[in-house]
Structure formats: C-alpha cells, structure tokens
Amino acid sequence: MADGSRSYLARPMAVGEARLGWATAARSSLWARCGCGREAAIDPRPWLAQGLSRQVLHDLSHRLRCVCGARQAELEIRGLAEAPGHGAGGIYVFR
Numbered sequence: 001m002a003d004g005s006r007s008y009l010a011r012p013m014a015v016g017e018a019r020l021g022w023a024t025a026a027r028s029s030l031w032a033r034c035g036c037g038r039e040a041a042i043d044p045r046p047w048l049a050q051g052l053s054r055q056v057l058h059d060l061s062h063r064l065r066c067v068c069g070a071r072q073a074e075l076e077i078r079g080l081a082e083a084p085g086h087g088a089g090g091i092y093v094f095r
C-alpha cells in the first residue's frame, strides 16, 4: 500500500528558498528589500566568487547592510522588467 505522506515534494517555493545561482539566469536580477522600504539591486558576483551559488537566498540576508542601520535585508530574484528604475539603492553587501 502506497504511503501518501511523501507525495508533496513539489510544494510551492517560498521566495527565501531561491538559490543565489538562479540570479545569473538570463533576464534575472538580484534585489534586496529592507524593512524600511528601501530596495536595491545587488551584484551577486562577489558571492558567486566565494562559491555560494547554491546558497539559499535567505541565508545570505544577514550579509547585507542598509543605510537605515538594518543588519539584514531580504533577497529576491526578479525579472528585469520588474526592477524599479528609480528610487532604488542604499543596501549593499557587507561581506
């Protein structure tokens, strides 16, 4: 008799479970969003150079700093069309 309890591996993907390497896909970009409302495009290359391409984005959030003083910001991958063209900035990679 089949055990149905293992049949839900394809659960909906939360934003925080995306991996850094996905940001290098065509027409994708990596963005950080702070609780203060700031958003900024993040260059993933320094992290990729550290071999973090398989790192879950949520685990990198504490490596960001915002000018408001926050010591973390949530990361997400967006298509280029979703990226705001103005009013962005103020969040940077700390390490």
Ligand SMILES: [Zn+2]
Binding pocket: 034, 035, 036, 037, 038, 066, 067, 068, 069, 070
């Ligand atoms: Zn902030």
